[in-house]
Amino acid sequence: MYKTDEAFTAESHGLVVGKAYGLRQGYDEGWNAAIAHVQPQYDAALREQRELAYALNALSVIAYSALAALKAAPEQHRLAVTDIYAKEVNRLMKAGQNAPGAIRAVPHTDPALLAREHDIANLVRQWFEQSLALAKQQQRSNDNSPSP
Structure with missing residues (x-):
């Protein structure tokens, strides 16, 4: 061939x-x-x-505005807000045994929020710590009060 x-x-x-x-x-x-x-x-x-x-930017404006308005509120109101916040965090982190939580971390410690909205995260963390200190102080004063 x-x-x-x-x-x-x-x-x-x-x-x-x-x-x-x-x-x-x-x-x-x-x-x-x-x-x-x-x-x-x-x-x-x-x-x-x-x-x-x-x-998320709009939500951060709403959250920051609400938190700024609460700055002038009495401590009892901030304590109530912090209590509601803690209960909601617990509820969302424990969505059920078969379902993952709706959030992955306590919001004011979430790395994504800290990276983008550290002012909001720091303010919430500060209020949370202040509210815990106030609650402990109130509990100590209730424990030290004389019983009738």
Whole structure:
């Protein structure tokens, strides 16, 4: 069939190069189709991420405003707020045995909140510590009070 070894080698080489080119072209076409299929989902995920960032920023403004308004409140009100906060944290961290907690850490110690809204986290932590000290002080005064 082939008159020389060079002719065989040339045709074999041509077949290998042609096959490689065809595979590469098919790979590129498949890659482009995959990207075209995934791109809308990726864009939607980016939009959702931006929307969540805006929502969290708005929530932080609301939280910071509420906390700033509570600064002027009597200590008993802040103690009540801290008590509600602690109960809600316990409830959300213990969502059930089969379900993971709705939050991963006490909010004012959460690394994500500390990285983005450290003012809010520090204020809540400070109030929490003050409320605990006030509650302990009230408990000591109740324990030391003379019984009738």
